[in-house]
Amino acid sequence: MERAAVLGIGLIGGSLALGLKERAGVEVYGYDRSEKTLHLAESAGVIHRGFTRMEEAVTKADYIFLAVPVGTAPDLLEALAELDLKPDCLISDVGSTKGRIMEQAAVFPRLREAFIGGHPMAGSHQSGVKAARSLLFENAYYILTPFPETPLSKVQRLSRLLVTATRAQLVIMNPEHHDRIVGAISHLPHILAAGLVNQVDRYNESNEWFHRLAAGGFRDLTRIAASDPVMWRDILLSNRESILGLMQDWIREMERVKEALEAEDSFSIQTFFEQAKISREQLPDRKIGILSPVWECYVDVADHPGVIGKVATLLGEEGISIANIGVMENREDGAGVLRLAFREERDYRRAKTVLARKGYTVIDLNE
Numbered sequence: 001m002e003r004a005a006v007l008g009i010g011l012i013g014g015s016l017a018l019g020l021k022e023r024a025g026v027e028v029y030g031y032d033r034s035e036k037t038l039h040l041a042e043s044a045g046v047i048h049r050g051f052t053r054m055e056e057a058v059t060k061a062d063y064i065f066l067a068v069p070v071g072t073a074p075d076l077l078e079a080l081a082e083l084d085l086k087p088d089c090l091i092s093d094v095g096s097t098k099g100r101i102m103e104q105a106a107v108f109p110r111l112r113e114a115f116i117g118g119h120p121m122a123g124s125h126q127s128g129v130k131a132a133r134s135l136l137f138e139n140a141y142y143i144l145t146p147f148p149e150t151p152l153s154k155v156q157r158l159s160r161l162l163v164t165a166t167r168a169q170l171v172i173m174n175p176e177h178h179d180r181i182v183g184a185i186s187h188l189p190h191i192l193a194a195g196l197v198n199q200v201d202r203y204n205e206s207n208e209w210f211h212r213l214a215a216g217g218f219r220d221l222t223r224i225a226a227s228d229p230v231m232w233r234d235i236l237l238s239n240r241e242s243i244l245g246l247m248q249d250w251i252r253e254m255e256r257v258k259e260a261l262e263a264e265d266s267f268s269i270q271t272f273f274e275q276a277k278i279s280r281e282q283l284p285d286r287k288i289g290i291l292s293p294v295w296e297c298y299v300d301v302a303d304h305p306g307v308i309g310k311v312a313t314l315l316g317e318e319g320i321s322i323a324n325i326g327v328m329e330n331r332e333d334g335a336g337v338l339r340l341a342f343r344e345e346r347d348y349r350r351a352k353t354v355l356a357r358k359g360y361t362v363i364d365l366n367e
């Protein structure tokens with residue numbers, strides 16, 4: 001049985017550990033500075049064994065994953081370089097930034113040979129092992145940043161394990177590209193969300209209606225402001241250059257809108273919103289994360305009220321669980337298209353067979 005050591009058993013380390021244990025059949029040792037976390041993780045079956053001394057978790061490990069905040073990971077990596085590890089052990093991490101950790105790995109020849117950077121692009125504003133879920137990364141992108149000279153065989157070995165454990169979609173990228181892209185689509189939005197919440201909070205001090213009326217758009221836009229402050233402090237500091245450039249661009253963008261408003265330039269203001277609307281509507285509709293169904297098919301049905309119940313009952317009788325069911329479109333000829341979504345591939349395949357047997361036309365999106 002292969003063994004993996006996960007260093008830091010929080011939301012991400014715990015979720016990865018669960019996938020490694022449950023789906024990849026790997027023995028998982030956990031290391032964390034918090035004894036309470038380790039107890040919790042052991043008793044919830046997230047890891048096989050927990051250690052408060054890193055050496056004990058990592059010796060004899062075939063894989064080591066660093067899942068601590070990005071400000072801490074370089075120090076742990078340096079400590080690993082001093083330890084007696086298995087010669088063919090692969091080391092990776094899950095940090096939200098990749099430049100800094102790759103720089104650190106590059107300092108030590110042993111690490112440079114063994115280290116492949118990683119970043120599962122899914123998570124939540126929650127933290128800690130209690131929030132860990134084995135399917136957190138299902139269908140999400142998982143970025144790997146190997147060194148240019150890392151043999152393909154090592155990248156494949158790690159990819160195979162991660163695909164089995166997480167069911168994510170692996171992508172290889174260079175660390176600089178990674179940091180600029182996630183800077184724009186993840187780090188900058190977290191800064192904006194926090195800034196907006198803080199601004200409104202100041203207004204609310206003199207008039208509590210600001211918070212009372214905060215709903216809809218404000219809530220949607222600022223959900224991520226509830227994320228862990230230490231984690232985000234570390235992310236900003238370790239992706240400083242990319243983020244400073246992106247903030248400069250943002251300030252310029254705001255200046256442009258401000259100037260248009262000052263000049264009452266209605267054309268520019270409308271264009272600003274129009275461009276955003278078009279771009280937003282074209283964003284790929286990725287179904288990320290734990291609550292997201294992955295296996296989908298459409299079923300051609302006669303458009304009458306009882307049909308959803310009929311299909312649901314038919315599948316229910318066969319013990320097939322449906323994650324989501326809904327009418328996709330109502331066509332003029334009276335027919336409709338039912339969208340069925342399943343979390344488990346097995347359910348989805350059985351549903352297709354059962355429906356086809358009953359004469360329904362099934363349109364497949366997964367194959």
Ligand SMILES: NC(=O)C1=CN([C@@H]2O[C@H](COP(=O)(O)OP(=O)(O)OC[C@H]3O[C@@H](n4cnc5c(N)ncnc54)[C@H](O)[C@@H]3O)[C@@H](O)[C@H]2O)C=CC1
Pocket residue numbers: 007008009010011012013031032033034037067068069070072094095096097119120121122123124125126127128129228231235
């Ligand atoms: N939260 C998210 O949505 C995502 C986070 N990440 C990255 O994953 C990493 C972990 O984040 P989370 O799991 O959210 O954090 P977390 O706070 O849930 O877990 C971190 C764990 O590391 C432990 N830890 C901290 N410093 C330590 C040290 N010096 N020695 C041993 N253990 C230590 C903590 O006790 C905790 O159990 C971060 O690098 C973050 O950038 C990546 C993708 C998504």
Ligand SMILES: O=C(O)C(=O)Cc1ccc(O)cc1
Pocket residue numbers: 095096120121122123124125186224
């Ligand atoms: O909750 C959200 O929407 C997130 O943004 C989660 C997240 C946080 C950090 C990452 O590096 C990747 C994903």
